[in-house]
Amino acid sequence: MSAAVAPVVEARDVAFAFRPARPVLRGVHLAVRPGELVVLLGTNGSGKTTLLRLLAGTLRPDRGAVLLGGRPVGDWRRLDLARRVAVLPQHLDLPAGFRVAEVVEMGRTPHARSWFSASPGDEEAVDRALREADASDLAHRPVDELSGGERQRVLVAMALAQEPELLLLDEPTLHLDLAHQIALLRTVLRLCRAGLAAVAVLHDLSLAMLADRVAVLDQGVVRADGAPGEVLTPALVRDAFGVSMAVATDAEGARHLVPR
Numbered sequence: 001m002s003a004a005v006a007p008v009v010e011a012r013d014v015a016f017a018f019r020p021a022r023p024v025l026r027g028v029h030l031a032v033r034p035g036e037l038v039v040l041l042g043t044n045g046s047g048k049t050t051l052l053r054l055l056a057g058t059l060r061p062d063r064g065a066v067l068l069g070g071r072p073v074g075d076w077r078r079l080d081l082a083r084r085v086a087v088l089p090q091h092l093d094l095p096a097g098f099r100v101a102e103v104v105e106m107g108r109t110p111h112a113r114s115w116f117s118a119s120p121g122d123e124e125a126v127d128r129a130l131r132e133a134d135a136s137d138l139a140h141r142p143v144d145e146l147s148g149g150e151r152q153r154v155l156v157a158m159a160l161a162q163e164p165e166l167l168l169l170d171e172p173t174l175h176l177d178l179a180h181q182i183a184l185l186r187t188v189l190r191l192c193r194a195g196l197a198a199v200a201v202l203h204d205l206s207l208a209m210l211a212d213r214v215a216v217l218d219q220g221v222v223r224a225d226g227a228p229g230e231v232l233t234p235a236l237v238r239d240a241f242g243v244s245m246a247v248a249t250d251a252e253g254a255r256h257l258v259p260r
Contacts, residue, residue: 006070007031008166008197009055013064015220016050024050026220027064032166037189037198039208039228042217043241048201049090051217052168055199056087068166082110086164088155090171094143100154101139104129107161125161132187133157134180148175156184160191167191169200173207185210205232205257216240229255 010031017023024047032038040048053059054066057073066073068084076084086107094103107129108122130136133156138146146154152175159167167188173181185207188198192212200211208214208228215225218240224231234245237257244260 005033005035007033007067008069009073009199010067011051011054011061011064012067014051014054014061014066015063016047016054016059016061023220025054025061025217028217028220028222030215030222030225032197032199034165034195034197035192036213037185037192037200037211038213038215039211040199040201040215040217041203041205041208041240046217047220048217049170052087052170052199052201055166056085056168057081058087079110082162084165086159086162086167088159088167088169088172090174092155094146094151094154096144098143099139100135100141100143100146100157101126101130103143103154104135104139104157104161107158110162125163126157129157129161132160132191134183134187149177149180152176153180153184165195165197167196167198169198171201171203173202173204181207182210205237208232209256232257 011028014025014028015023016025028051040051042048050059054061057076060074068076105122105126108125130139133153135153135157138150138154143154156172172184176184188200189210192198202208211228213226214228214231216223216231216236223240224236234247234257237243237245245257246260248256248258250256
């Protein structure tokens with residue numbers, strides 16, 4: 001992705017602390033452009049979720065700025081922000097008493113022209129989101145009957161139905177089996193190829209290798225940012241995660257990190 005393309009979202013020297021004596025982020029720089037999937041990596045407590053919330057505008061930085069479309073995120077009206085940014089948090093309870101398609105349609109709320117009405121465009125967006133999240137078979141199921149993995153696919157569909165410019169995902173592969181984890185990331189990558197910008201928090205280094213870029217948070221700053229194969233070296237993983245890794249090469253010549 002060319003640096004000449006303006007970022008969809010950008011963090012400039014962002015610092016944040018929930019308590020003054022315990023800063024979470026100390027000076028984060030991160031720019032995400034259309035067409036990119038950026039994976040945030042780091043140990044528990046490194047500030048990954050906090051950074052996502054700052055990018056979404058639900059937290060305000062203590063120092064620095066977060067820009068959405070070149071404007072401070074705090075300057076956007078909440079409705080305009082909701083039309084542009086979709087967030088999939090770690091935990092979100094689905095409303096009981098609804099069927100899956102009805103819940104996914106709630107993702108269209110920022111685009112609604114009136115209450116309790118759905119346009120043909122809304123219906124198409126819901127159908128498309130269900131397909132992209134591999135959840136079409138769940139459309140008529142009551143949400144109360146879903147497994148953890150099925151609920152996660154519905155939440156992804158709800159975010160995709162919003163048709164955002166920026167998609168923020170906090171551990172989106174939680175509860176998903178391996179096949180659905182890979183399918184989800186490939187779906188996000190395909191949407192990015194169509195112009196979406198996405199940031200995802202992951203813990204699995206192997207899954208992170210599928211992304212366009214990885215940014216490793218360590219001690220409140222972005223320690224490394226770049227292509228996964230260049231950033232995720234055994235030395236960095238040892239220093240940032242405290243884990244000893246080796247590099248293995250498969251039959252096609254691709255690099256993989258494996259625990260020693």
